[in-house]
Amino acid sequence: MKLYCGVGPNSYRVRIFMAEKGVDLPRVEVDLFKGEHKFPEFLKLNSLGQIPVLMLDDGTVITESVAICRYLEELNPEPPLFGREPVGRAKVEMWNRRVELQVMGTIGDYTFHTNEFFKDRVPQFPGFGEAQKLNVPRKWEWLDREMADGRPFIAGEQFSIADITAGVAAWLGEFFEIERPASLPNVNRWLERVRSRPSWNAQ
Structure with missing residues (x-):
């Protein structure tokens, strides 16, 4: 391969x-x-x-x-990053999709519609992109509320692809200088936990 x-x-x-x-x-x-x-x-x-x-x-x-x-x-089923049993797999699928659409997708809409690199890839509507940029902090606030139950990772007790997706979304937002509110205790603890993993520096 x-x-x-x-x-x-x-x-x-x-x-x-x-x-x-x-x-x-x-x-x-x-x-x-x-x-x-x-x-x-x-x-x-x-x-x-x-x-x-x-x-x-x-x-x-x-x-x-x-x-x-x-x-x-x-x-390579171990460690399982898509969940281990039916409910776990469904929750990972649910959360990966939610953060992909709600957080990463919103950041993507801003970059696609405002960044010069994408001008030949999609018809750009800068006003829509700027509106999506303003929407990004609310998406992080939503995730922070969802994680108020104290779970360590997005889909529950185990690290999964949902954490990878959301973590990469955070990286992408930082790259394009899109605000992520500093006063999000649950998201901030989660992101610190994820970024401490050796995989986070994968090249």
Whole structure:
């Protein structure tokens, strides 16, 4: 297998996931700034021109970061990052989806609609993007209220892909200088706990 990846939140998600699993794969760095994700040879792997992409030894291609992580989980079930039993798996799925849509998606809407890098990728509506930027703090406040029960991780007692997704969203927001309120005790304790893990510095 080999992983096509580069800068950006979705590649970062997969790298953290791999580090948590102790998995190391050969990598092909795709330079987004040079437009390598739009080169014809790459578009044969992913017609959407997005990274990461996992190519299996038989030539099978898997795209989308969560799908790649699910495949790696099947091959390396310990430690479980998608939950261990039916309720646990459902809760991880629920929370990963919630933070992906509510937090990461809101940050993504701002960057897609205001950043020069994405001007040829999507029709940009800067006013919408700026409105979404103002909405980001409220999304973090929502998550802080949800975690007021004292659980250590987003989906419960165990670290999961939901923590990876939300943690990468925090990193992305900081990169684009989007406010995350400082007075969020539950989110701040959770984020400190997550960032203390060795996987967080996965390159």
